[in-house]
Amino acid sequence: MKKLAIITAVLAAFPALSASADDKIRAKLMGFQEVPVVSTEASGTFEAVISPNSDAIDYELTYSGLQGDVRQAHIHVGQRSVSGGIVIWLCQTSFNPGPAGTQTCPQSGTIRGTIRASDVVAITGANAAQQITAGELAEVLAAIRAGVAYTNVHTSLSAGGEIRGQLRVSHKDRDRD
Numbered sequence: 277m278k279k280l281a282i283i284t285a286v287l288a289a290f291p292a293l294s295a296s297a298d299d300k301i302r303a304k305l306m307g308f309q310e311v312p313v314v315s316t317e318a319s320g321t322f323e324a325v326i327s328p329n330s331d332a333i334d335y336e337l338t339y340s341g342l343q344g345d346v347r348q349a350h351i352h353v354g355q356r357s358v359s360g361g362i363v364i365w366l367c368q369t370s371f372n373p374g375p376a377g378t379q380t381c382p383q384s385g386t387i388r389g390t391i392r393a394s395d396v397v398a399i400t401g402a403n404a405a406q407q408i409t410a411g412e413l414a415e416v417l418a419a420i421r422a423g424v425a426y427t428n429v430h431t432s433l434s435a436g437g438e439i440r441g442q443l444r445v446s447h448k449d450r451d452r453d
Contacts, residue, residue: 277437281324299326301420303427305339311359318342318420318439322427324391326409326445330417333391337366337427338436340384340436344431348372349381351391353399353416354443355424356442361399363425364391365415372430381429 305320307313320339327333337349349367354360365374366389367381375397379387393413408415419425420443428437445450 278377284449284453299421299445300324301326301333301335301443303443305427305429305439305441307434307439309356309426309442310434310437311357311434312449314434314438316341316343316434316438318429320439320441321431322441322443326417330414331392333417334389335366335391336386336388337429338386341427342384342429342431344438345369345371346383347372347430347432347435349427349429350388351420351425351427352418353408353419353425356426359403359436360424360426361403361408363397363399363408363419364395365397367426371432384427387414 301324303322305322307316307318318339318341322337323336324333324335347369347431350362351364351366352360353363365378367387368374368378369381379389393411396411396416397412398410399408423444425443426440427443428440431438
């Protein structure tokens with residue numbers, strides 16, 4: 277009986293372990309997902325792949341048509357219709373500088389990069405109760421996999437964000453494009 281319980285536990289754990297390999301993250305960014313909603317013709321996409329051992333995320337953020345001047349882009353932890361704390365800076369400008377090494381935001385176009393634990397910043401201010409601290413990539417990945425993280429691009433006209441997209445994960449072994 278004990279052997280059966282161990283085998284069952286191993287078999288139950290195996291799909292969970294293999295499902296995390298090569299996770300793809302996607303989001304379609306638009307003004308209607310912002311909080312509050314923003315009426316804009318701007319749009320964007322965020323596509324990323326989580327490394328097999330979950331220690332990095334290779335990403336590509338593309339956006340265009342923004343009505344305001346781009347100020348910054350981030351990944352936040354927060355469910356739909358809720359503003360959450362910044363956990364990863366994707367790009368910055370001189371108006372809104374991010375951590376050292378953060379790339380510069382174009383007004384329109386594509387940025388690419390690799391996110392590592394060293395890129396995760398502590399949530400501070402009003403959202404500090406979310407309890408994610410600097411370097412906690414595993415916590416950010418858990419939030420992304422749970423559907424409670426989003427990407428947005430902030431502009432001079434929409435300081436809280438002009439376009440936003442809730443991040444969703446598809447698994448290579450289960451979902452086909």
